[in-house]
Amino acid sequence: MSTHSSTESTENTAPTSTPVTTAQAAQDLASRGENRSQRPSSDAFREFIASGWDETVPDASPRPATAVTPARRDALVRRLPGTRIVLPAGPLKVRSNDTDFPYRPDTSFVYYSGLGTDEEPDSVLVVEPDPQRDGGSKAVWFFRPRAGFDTPEFYADSRYGEMWVGRRLTLTEAEQALGIECRHIDELRDALAKNLGDQLTLSVMPGVDAAVEEMVQQVRTENHVQADDSALAEAASEQRLVKDEYEISQMREAVDATIRGFEDVVRRLPEAIGHRRGERVIEGVFARTARADGNGVGYGTIAAAGDHACTLHWVRNDGAVREGDLVLIDAGVEVDSLYTADVTRTLPVGGRFSPAQRRVYEAVLEAADAAFAVARPGVLFRDIHATAMQVIARHLEEWGLLPGTAEESLAPEGQHHRRWMVHGTSHHLGLDVHDCAQARREMYLDAELRPGMVFTIEPGLYFKENDLLVPEELRGIGVRIEDDVLVTADGVENLSAALPRRVEEIEAWMAALRGPSTPTTLAP
Template identity: 80%
Template sequence: MSTESTDTSQISTDDRDAGKDLASRGDSRSQRPTNAAFRDFIASGWDETVPDADRREAADFTPARRDALVQRLPGTRLVLPAGVLKVRSNDTDYPFRPDTAFAYYAGLGTDEEPDSVLVIEPSAEDAHRAQATYFFRPRAGFDTSEFYADSRYGEMWVGRRPTLDEASQRLGVEVRHIDELRDHLAKDIGAQLSLSIMPGVDATVEAMVQEIRAQNGLPGGDDAAAQHAGLKEAASEQRLVKDEYEIGQMRVAVDATIRGFEDVIRNLSAAVDHARGERVIEGVFARTARADGNGVGYDTIAAAGDHACTLHWTRNDGAVQADELVLIDAGVEVDSLYTADVTRTLPVAGTFSPVQRRVYEAVLEAADAAFAVARPGLRFRELHAAAMEVLAGRLEQWGVLPGTAAESLAPEGQWHRRWMPHGTSHHLGMDVHDCAQARREMYLDAELEPGMVFTIEPGLYFKENDLLVPEELRGIGVRIEDDVLVTADGVENLSAAAPRRVQDVERWIASLRQ
């Protein structure tokens, strides 16, 4: 980075929240003027017009989400922090991504808005309805040193934050300065109104909540932790069924992801020509994800050859050989923070070899089996069972199981899981593994409902040092993953535009390489 960092000597404690002290961020090398004439000059001559802000589309859906949350957790003031900036190295931060629960109930996305907090509580008029108040650090004035001297929050460094009025227009809720948070959280807390926070997001706000609870006679320790965990569980389970807005955003994310795969295919030759061709694939997809969305929804897996047998291979530093398969597991996260999660395993040469095709078609058959049973009323775990029945049967045919497929499928067997160690499906949404804090009875043991979005992604992975499989299979890893929406009478494959069948994949590659 070529620019100077913060001149902290000119930032007063009034310009910055006391919990976000930046005293060590570059103060030993600042060369910025500190005289009064400079401060007066840099504060003058700016157009202070603030245009009206557009109401977010999500703001039409967040009130119902918040109402459902207060009905699930009655008599409680719920504190949902956005999270804080995290240091990457010295005086540089990672790109900010708000906490998922905060974004879901606030309607914000992208990098909005570090250090802010959404508070949800029962309405004074109707305890079944939610009242929401958003607390954040608004735009600083041109006459503050933060404007020009704070590299973490200053407008000259990171861009303009919205005003209180702009934030209210965007979200459709009451908005206050973050300095008012403590007084609001403490008001009326006691026997009639409890206080709970989404844990593990913002340590400063969490400590504030703990202190207020103690001051007002609410239990601490394990009892408080259990209450906070209940908020996390409720927020996770509420996202199991997507609303109309969410489904629309998932479609946008999937469409952008397929464009990313197409860009990758166009650049497969460049990947072969580079010593770290997997990084070429990763970079090409990241370019599309960043241009068409907020970025990638998770670290891209670009795994060629035997690397495809490492389930979460994200180092992506290997070569891509023309005679190999390359497994690409990638998803675009759009500005609303909804992400796709699609995997395609592609023959780098453009056509599958006979043994590659044999493995690929076994995985495809397993995926098709899961699709065939998917419908409202089916239990989520039965998707996995349908896929495993196919894979166990194929592995028995190939002579790699130590017994029959039926014996392997029994609880005391499970030998086929050596080559398919992960689950066939997971929920998908704002998090790539969405709703992960939901209870088992609400996740694995739950019946599918219209509006659920999840993946179907069986695979087979034969590591090159696996002596229990024929040599011709070693070093081949295949996964096929699609994003699935449950409808009233079945399911819709949201990622169907990315070809899955052997001949279609080969035609796809040929057409994009021309």
């Protein structure tokens, strides 16, 4: 049941045919959702529910990220001098009627505040230059703090009430946890307008909270100031291109949890084989681990068996999982700090690769290994993809699938090999699965690798079952191998290296996890 639903009262009775009064007919649509339940409202109830509670408020421990968030905010105000920066957490998003999707705050809000999980929708972090520190910042978090037991909000507000959604922080607890000033959200508008003028403008992260954006625009108009909000989105993305030590530690946790999720999937793969929607069994097994060990999945899990593996973003996951097929699993655990892994393995359902499957798999693995071999500080990000494509094109030429040579295909005017791998080889990874998406091209694709960058290496080959240009034995085979990579001072580290990649290692790993009683059928 959604936390925004009202509990049905035991006093409700079956509907009867009664005349509709004028007052009933005039009830507005917005309030009719409350018709399904009854909430107590007597003076006796209000007095009784406000009494008998332990009102002790414990001290709050600083959040781990508070060791690094001040430096992040300082860097942001130096990038956008003279700007009061508004970073909304974002509102709840309606799934259907009065139920919402699980809440996840905006990435930039998380990065600069140090909050995570599903904390405080509708709150706003404001960051601006600190006049007392040259190049420094000051921040204030505006949110709705915990209401008293004697308020109707405590028991009657399904959006914020403690009885409905759990206990929220007090202002004092929030300041202890984040190390910054915290104020009631009702004070936000006045705070945004204070001291605006020639020396201070106002910018808001676009596309996060329409109500906050409207408020910011009203304040700008009233104070005759303007700002380029796209510059804020760009700055926040580019600042995350190089991860700090805290971020790297969170990425390691996310990858480790993801590996445990893959292990759980292999252990329970026989259940998927016996189910008409075996792909969803795989998805569910991974989701259980992600939710138990972290905040959940970092993106929609791809559990694609057989020809479904040739649909790049197959998230419907409603197909059968059959002996003899491959299953491509692209999944990542998002930890409580909201950093996510992004790992793909293509596994033989029966535990052994067929000769045709192995041929495709090893070609993709060779492309991945080649990309790893060139990745190091100073190399252009785009060169990782170019290196993988050289291997892919060469194999496709050897198999007679290209209309000309690999060299001709690799030329900008060719690109025939991309028919079987239309996606890129790498993307940045962090708080978003496709992290730093608003960064400029020269800072991303055309940039040199730098220590602290985290990205994926994920070449693939996809031969759809209706592709008449490939031999019949290859049709319906889709393979992707994806690892998460940290750039070090002199090379790269494969953060997901503990998850087997080579054919013999995968077959032995699957056999060990599934036990001796599980058959390992060789696919035809």
